[in-house]
Structures are given as C-alpha cells and as structure tokens.
Amino acid sequence: EPEVTQTPSHQVTQMGQEVILRCVPISNHLYFYWYRQILGQKVEFLVSFYNNEISEKSEIFDDQFSVERPDGSNFTLKIRSTKLEDSAMYFCASTGRTNTEAFFGQGTRLTVV
Amino acid sequence: GIQVEQSPPDLILQEGANSTLRCNFSDSVNNLQWFHQNPWGQLINLFYIPSGTKQNGRLSATTVATERYSLLYISSSQTTDSGVYFCAGDDKIIFGKGTRLHILP
Numbered sequence: 001e002p003e004v005t006q007t008p009s010h011q012v013t014q015m016g017q018e019v020i021l022r023c024v025p026i027s028n029h030l031y032f033y034w035y036r037q038i039l040g041q042k043v044e045f046l047v048s049f050y051n052n053e054i055s056e057k058s059e060i061f062d063d064q065f066s067v068e069r070p071d072g073s074n075f076t077l078k079i080r081s082t083k084l085e086d087s088a089m090y091f092c093a094s095t096g097r098t099n100t101e102a103f104f105g106q107g108t109r110l111t112v113v
Numbered sequence: 114g115i116q117v118e119q120s121p122p123d124l125i126l127q128e129g130a131n132s133t134l135r136c137n138f139s140d141s142v143n144n145l146q147w148f149h150q151n152p153w154g155q156l157i158n159l160f161y162i163p164s165g166t167k168q169n170g171r172l173s174a175t176t177v178a179t180e181r182y183s184l185l186y187i188s189s190s191q192t193t194d195s196g197v198y199f200c201a202g203d204d205k206i207i208f209g210k211g212t213r214l215h216i217l218p
Contacts, residue, residue, distance in 0.1 A: 033206060043156070043199065043208040056205055089154055093206065099144040101161035102206050107154050 002026040006092050006105035013082055013112055021077045021108045023092030032075045033093040033102070034067065036060065043091065049075065050098075082112045115140050119200060119209035126190055127217050134185040134198050134212045142202030145176050147185050150197040150211070159185070159198075190216045 005024040013019050025032050034046040048055040049067055064086075066078045075094075079086055092105045116139035126132055136145070147159040160167050164178040171191075176183040187194055197211040 035206075035208075037154075042210045043201070045205045045207060048205060058205075091156065098204050099142075101144070101146060101158070102201075103158065104148075104156040107156075109154070 002103075004092055004094055004103050004105035006090075006108050008108060009106065010109045011111070013110070015084060015112055016081050019079050019082055019110065021079075021090050021092075021110070023075045023077075023105055024073050025075055025092065025094030026096075026103055027073070029094035029096050029103075031055075031095045031098055032067075032069070033095075034077045035091040035093065035104075037089045037091065037107075039088070046077075079110075082110075084112050086110060087112045114205075115142065115203045115207050117200060117202070117207055117209035119198075119212050121212060122210065123213045123215075125215045125217065128190055128192060130190050130216075132187045132190060132214065134187075134214075136183045136185070136200030136209055138181040138202060140203075141178065141181060143178070144204075144206070145178075145183050145200065145202040146206075147174055147183070148199045148201065149194075150199060152196060156199070187214075190214075192216045192218050 007022045032049045035043050037043045046061045047057040089107045091107045093102045095102045118137045120135045143163045149157045160174040162174045162176045166175045171188045173186045195216045199211045201208040
C-alpha cells in the first residue's frame with residue numbers, strides 16, 4: 001500500500017542550527033502539507049503546497065520556515081535558526097486532490113537543545 | 114478559519130465498554146476524516162467520511178454533513194484502542210484537539 005515516508009524519525013539539533021525535514025509523498029499525489037504537534041497538544045497546520053508553490057500558510061509558518069520540492073519525489077521543510085520552542089513532532093501529508101482523503105507520514109520528532 | 118471541536122476531551126473506560134466520540138465543525142467540510150494517534154505518535158487513518166456511515170470491525174463512524182458533526186463509535190473496547198482520536202477536515206485539514214481515550218484492563 002502506498003505510504004508517505006518521512007526522514008529522519010528523530011533529530012536532535014542545537015539552538016540556532018538549521019534543520020531540513022524530508023518527506024516522500026505518495027507518488028501520484030499532487031497536494032502536500034506540513035503540520036506540527038507540540039507534545040501533548042493538537043496537530044497544527046503549517047503550510048500547503050501545490051504546483052510548486054505555497055497554497056496557504058498559517059501564522060506559525062513565518063520567515064524561519066521554508067518548503068521546497070527539489071525533485072519529483074521529495075518535499076522538504078527547512079527551519080532556519082531553530083529555537084527551543086520548535087521542538088515538536090512534524091508531520092507531512094499528501095492528497096491526490098484538494099479536499100480528499102489525506103495520508104500522513106510517521107512524523108519526525110525534532111528536539112532543539 | 115474553521116473551528117473543530119471534539120468531545121469529550123478525555124475518556125476512561127473499562128475494557129469491553131462502548132464509547133461515542135463527537136466532532137463538531139463551525140462550517141461545512143467535504144473531506145472529514147478520523148485518525149487514531151498511537152503511543153508512538155503515528156496518525157492512523159480510521160475513516161474518510163464526508164457524509165453517511167461507515168463501519169470497520171468494532172469501529173464505525175457517522176457524519177451528518179448538513180448539521181456539521183461526526184460521531185465515532187467504538188464497541189467492545191480493547192486496551193489497544195487507547196490513544197488520542199482526532200477528527201480533521203477542510204482544505205487545510207484542520208484538526209480538533211482530540212479525545213484522549215484510556216481503556217483499563
């Protein structure tokens with residue numbers, strides 16, 4: 001069964017460092033998303049991406065964040081100059097069309113120390 | 114933006130009990146989904162249910178789109194059902210705060 005794959009599963013980084021979280025969406029999907037879940041809290045929308053550009057972004061997704069689809073399979077989230085409060089689980093998701101069933105990756109647990 | 118309310122926030126039940134979880138949306142959505150977040154943090158798709166009723170084993174879900182709510186039913190609960198249940202919908206796939214279910218052996 002097709003699935004969304006995220007790497008790494010865990011990442012520990014020092015405050016101020018840049019991190020890149022990677023996702024491989026389901027191959028025939030066209031819409032891609034990133035979410036953040038701080039421990040014990042709800043899953044929060046960060047950004048959606050379609051046709052090589054950002055469709056929508058939340059107020060959380062400030063200049064510290066960027067997304068890219070560098071090739072035909074990967075979808076990345078870059079966090080520049082990480083802060084302690086960026087520690088969270090980050091999920092990638094993809095859908096075939098807008099407003100259809102979404103499939104989520106297993107998440108990357110980011111710890112900023 | 115759309116608001117998603119889930120109730121109850123927490124639920125503790127004995128193994129074998131039945132439960133009903135509710136999800137209300139502030140506006141119409143046409144892609145409502147239910148997820149189970151397991152102890153490892155993974156989001157497991159339970160149902161994609163924009164409207165109507167679906168069943169999968171001991172779990173079933175009903176969405177009344179015209180009234181902007183959905184219900185998730187869990188029958189004969191098992192300890193492996195423990196975890197957080199989320200509903201989500203909208204083009205940005207907005208999540209509720211979840212219902213934390215704890216099944217006691």
